[in-house]
Amino acid sequence: MKAMHLTEIEIQDYVIDAKSNHGFSHHIESCESCKNKVVQYQMLFKEIKNSPAPIFDFNLNEAVLKQLPVNEPIQVKRVFTNYLPVLVSIILLLLPLYFYRNNLLSVVKQTPAGILYMGIIIALIVTVYQSVGLSKKHHKQMNALNIMDGLQQ
Amino acid sequence: MNSETENYPEDRSLVSKVLGGDNHAFGIVIKNTEGLVAMIVFKMIPNAYDRKDIAQDIYLKAFNRLSGFRFQCKLSTWIGQIAYNTCLHYLEKKKLVLIGKEEDDGERPDAWYNKLSAALTNDTEIILFRKELSGILQEETEKLPAVYKTLISLYHQQELSYDEINQITGLPAGTVKNYLFRARKLLKENILAKYKKEDL
Numbered sequence: 001m002k003a004m005h006l007t008e009i010e011i012q013d014y015v016i017d018a019k020s021n022h023g024f025s026h027h028i029e030s031c032e033s034c035k036n037k038v039v040q041y042q043m044l045f046k047e048i049k050n051s052p053a054p055i056f057d058f059n060l061n062e063a064v065l066k067q068l069p070v071n072e073p074i075q076v077k078r079v080f081t082n083y084l085p086v087l088v089s090i091i092l093l094l095l096p097l098y099f100y101r102n103n104l105l106s107v108v109k110q111t112p113a114g115i116l117y118m119g120i121i122i123a124l125i126v127t128v129y130q131s132v133g134l135s136k137k138h139h140k141q142m143n144a145l146n147i148m149d150g151l152q153q
Numbered sequence: 154m155n156s157e158t159e160n161y162p163e164d165r166s167l168v169s170k171v172l173g174g175d176n177h178a179f180g181i182v183i184k185n186t187e188g189l190v191a192m193i194v195f196k197m198i199p200n201a202y203d204r205k206d207i208a209q210d211i212y213l214k215a216f217n218r219l220s221g222f223r224f225q226c227k228l229s230t231w232i233g234q235i236a237y238n239t240c241l242h243y244l245e246k247k248k249l250v251l252i253g254k255e256e257d258d259g260e261r262p263d264a265w266y267n268k269l270s271a272a273l274t275n276d277t278e279i280i281l282f283r284k285e286l287s288g289i290l291q292e293e294t295e296k297l298p299a300v301y302k303t304l305i306s307l308y309h310q311q312e313l314s315y316d317e318i319n320q321i322t323g324l325p326a327g328t329v330k331n332y333l334f335r336a337r338k339l340l341k342e343n344i345l346a347k348y349k350k351e352d353l
Binding site for chain 1: 176179180183184187188191192194195196204205208209212213216286287290291294305306309310312334337338340341344345
């Protein structure tokens with residue numbers, strides 16, 4: 001049994017979660033001051049719970065639905081706007097490769113195999129290294145954006 | 154599809170309908186979440202005129218971002234999160250106080266309890282006392298800082314868990330508990346002070 005008066009936080013915990021054994025019950029039963037505080041919080045919580053819930057004084061449903069685009073599937077719109085720039089970029093990259101393919105092939109053929117393989121290996125290592133770096137940076141930026149978004153929404 | 158996704162089949166069905174262009178389904182989303190949104194907006198936005206615009210803004214944001222919703226929480230919690238952040242942004246823009254200064258920690262006389270003890274002898278007195286308490290509670294709740302009264306309403310009226318409140322507000326669970334403790338204490342002390350004033 002606790003001999004000293006309960007702290008405010010202990011009293012709140014006791015009132016919120018009366019079923020748990022906090023070990024305070026004996027003290028509360030015998031201490032008028034702590035019992036008073038328990039009753040105060042019990043009444044306060046009960047009154048808060050029974051307070052009337054606020055309601056909007058206008059038809060929110062109607063007001064919002066009026067502003068929505070009519071029957072336009074969002075996913076199709078999003079897929080189009082999100083992936084179109086990527087598709088255009090890939091096409092723009094592939095176009096010069098296609099038009100200069102003969103020149104590129106002759107360059108590859110004239111290059112000694114050792115240098116070619118070394119070049120490919122170095123390019124792969126640099127690509128992997130850059131990708132890891134980019135991925136880390138992306139995650140960091142996304143986390144920062146999420147925090148900012150949380151503040152700015 | 155992860156296990157979290159499978160937890161909210163109704164939400165999934167509604168979201169899928171809305172994304173397919175069914176605006177009526179979004180009307181159901183509004184109907185299901187209007188209570189929570191109203192609670193947040195009323196507690197955080199002091200200006201009644203602004204509430205109307207903010208409430209609509211919340212749902213338009215939710216509609217536009219719906220394709221990005223990943224069912225990591227309930228749809229209502231996600232919309233609550235948008236509501237809270239929209240209100241927070243409004244308060245920051247208007248430079249309004251989010252969390253005010255604490256009152257002194259001194260013990261106050263138990264006038265409230267004494268009044269209650271006296272009132273318990275008579276039924277009519279009890280009804281009058283509760284009516285009076287209800288009025289004072291509303292008045293004093295309104296005086297609390299925006300974040301405090303929102304947390305109190307979410308926890309005690311909407312009966313959300315600490316986790317859900319954490320998801321809505323983005324505040325760490327420890328901070329939510331701490332703010333709730335301070336808010337309840339402040340509210341109780343303000344009500345006691347009000348009774349003391351009335352007794353004098």
